[in-house]
Amino acid sequence: MEKTATLNLRVNPKVKERAEAVLSRLGVPMSTAIDMYLNQISLTGSIPFSISLPKAPDTINVDLMTEDELHAKLQKGYDDIEAGRVQNAEKVFAEFRKKH
Known part of the structure; x- marks a missing residue:
């Protein structure tokens, strides 16, 4: 053709x-x-x-969490911030873009 x-x-x-x-x-x-x-x-x-849209893993899918599970995950996030276990989002995304 x-x-x-x-x-x-x-x-x-x-x-x-x-x-x-x-x-x-x-x-x-x-x-x-x-x-x-x-x-x-x-x-x-x-x-x-x-x-299709990517499926969120069950461990982070808020729709599948009980209220207590959600609050526990949020509390862990706050605890990580307080303990300094954080990363700069801009740097993390820049590194991700380099690899992908």
Whole structure:
């Protein structure tokens, strides 16, 4: 089938870079991977993978906690703050972004 249509899209540069690294190892050009993705959408009539929100582990899912369990976890957090067992959130997120 002749390829004459052009897509112009914006993506996160880091996501693109990581995807290109994987595709390079597979020997698949980015344009071919996108063509494969679009073909699967047209063949299946849906996105070809499951899309869902991540499920919170039961140990931190407030909806599954009793009031006493919630208060105990909150108290532990306050105790950690008082004892200096804390981390700078900005630094933690920056490190996370570097790794992911």
